[in-house]
Amino acid sequence: MVKIVIDAGHGLNTPGKRSPDDEREWSFNNKVAKYAIAKLKTYKDVEILRVDDPTGKTDVPLKTRTSLANKWKADVYASIHHNALANKWGNHSGIETYTMDNPKANPKSIEIAGAIHPRIVMAMGISDRGMKRANFHVLRESAMPAILTEGGFMDSTGDIIKLRDNQYLKAQGEAIAEGLATFFKLQPITSxxxxxxxxxxxxxxxxxxxxxxxxxxxxxxxxxxxxxxxxxxxxxxxxxxxxxxxxxxxxxxxxxxxxxxxxxx
Known part of the structure; x- marks a missing residue:
């Protein structure tokens, strides 16, 4: 049984996490997370735990999220986000996927990111800013391989068009699920x-x-x-x-x- 943690990042009303038109990052994250979960449920031997608040009303503390994942003994932690540069419209663009910036970081994190990142780039059809390293809490404090995706810029005049389109968000969520399925060699429920x-x-x-x-x-x-x-x-x-x-x-x-x-x- 593969135990997968999905984290839709932040909360609906977290300050600063929004587009210049006041569209909330959580709204984008939540849709991608739901599509990813729906796709993961089409595979055998998978358990899924969502550690953010599915209603978005509460910004669950990061320590609480990683503690839940660690206690549950998850096999992977996937945190879903969308980027912003300066909270004003610009032509910046792209997809990023982060793993832990530490020599002792779990090497499987990079392998999982490698299975997911190009799929998100293809699903969204926007530029590839690459796989990167960072000392983010959910990457540092999770006891299992962990990744954090940035599925486009909310303050990009180009990216926002696709972020407002549920078909692209669905494709992004399914790309994350398919990358996880590939890494863990999950089999579809259908024969x-x-x-x-x-x-x-x-x-x-x-x-x-x-x-x-x-x-x-x-x-x-x-x-x-x-x-x-x-x-x-x-x-x-x-x-x-x-x-x-x-x-x-x-x-x-x-x-x-x-x-x-x-x-x-």
Whole structure:
């Protein structure tokens, strides 16, 4: 049984944790947490403990949260957040995932972050600010591997458009769940045979080798972009035949957003 702690960060009325338009960070965090939990419940042998207040009315002390996780003997602590730079609109953007900045930190934290971070970047379709280290309480005081995600900037004129869209928040929550499922090798409740039959049509199946070659070429260009490189995981999925239709559509939007499909004629 894998025991997973989900923490939606802060409280609804925590000072400063909001967008310039007074949208509360907890509102974004809460939706992502709920979507992550819903997805995790589709896997076998999983227990989930939420350590923040699901109503948002109380900002549960961080010590209380980590104490609950430690007493429960969780296998992982996932804290979900959204960023802000200066509480005024700007063009800054991006996804960050933090693990503990300490030589004695659990190395599994970085492995788990590595399974989750690129999935969030792909789900949100915004820039990758990278995996980072920090001495945050929930990372330091948790006795199990722990990560803290920042799923975009609430005061970014670009990111906020997606943070206001529940489909992106759902994709972010499911990305977190799928990253955890991959790390812990969780099996879906539906039998593998049935799942394959039901989901086979959702795999990306180009009708010709030329389409595969073009997709591969685009992925390689995205991987080589100096400012915002794409994780190689997506090219690996293409090669292994596990890239889905939704992945391919998302990659198309990323390619368009980064100017790879501009008509140069």
């Amino acid at each position: 593998p045979t049935l799942a394959l039959k039901e989901g086979a049509h959702k795999l990306y199946k180009p009708s010709s080798q030329s389409l595969i070659n073009s997709t591969s070429a685009v992925l390689k260009k995205l991987e080589k972009m100096a400012d915002d490189p794409l994780s190689p995981i997506w090219h690996e999925k293409l090669v292994k035949g596990t890239l889905t239709d939704s992945d391919a559509i998302g990659l198309l939007y990323v390619a368009i957003d980064r100017g790879l499909l501009v008509d140069e004629k």
